[in-house]
Amino acid sequence: MKQERREELRKKVELIWQQKLTERLDLTEEEKARVFPLLRQYEERKRALRQENRELVRELERMIENKATAGELKKTIQALEENDGKLREVKEEGFHELARILPVEKQARYIVFQLQFRREMRGLMHKARHHERGPRTP
Structure with a gap:
């Protein structure tokens, strides 16, 4: 799928998500004004980390194919683990921020x-x- 098409679909899904979230949580205008920018910010951070994860996994695939050393593989695996940890931290941080806004x-x-x-x-x-x-x- 082309990058343009992927971005277009992502935006459509985000709009549907916002509409459904507003309905399910019965968000007030004030809550929407605070929640959506916050969630958008954290989603961008998570998206970047997930992209890094995909790149690291592709790197691991290349390394395996090219018979990389155990040390080289371990270094990339550690980078992937660190990235997973960052992703968990961002998710937790985002939820804690959300908890400051929503009952x-x-x-x-x-x-x-x-x-x-x-x-x-x-x-x-x-x-x-x-x-x-x-x-x-x-």
Whole structure:
């Protein structure tokens, strides 16, 4: 998929996510004005870290293919582990910031919503991929 198309889809998904989140959490205008910029900021940080993870995994694949030494592999694995730790920290930090804005019930709704939305998006992507390939013939 081209980068332009991927970015266009990401923006559409973000809009749907904002609309559904607003409905499910029954966000006030004040909450929306504070929550969405915060979540956008943390999402950008997480996206950058996930991209770094993908690059590190691709690097590991190349290293394995090129018979890299154990030391070289270990160094890249450590970088991947460090990056995973940073990703966890960013997620926790973002949620703590969100907790300063939203009451506990809305925090709980946010957690449930996030899990349900991701599951829903994975299902839609799976269907889209299957549809692109068309029916399989034996």
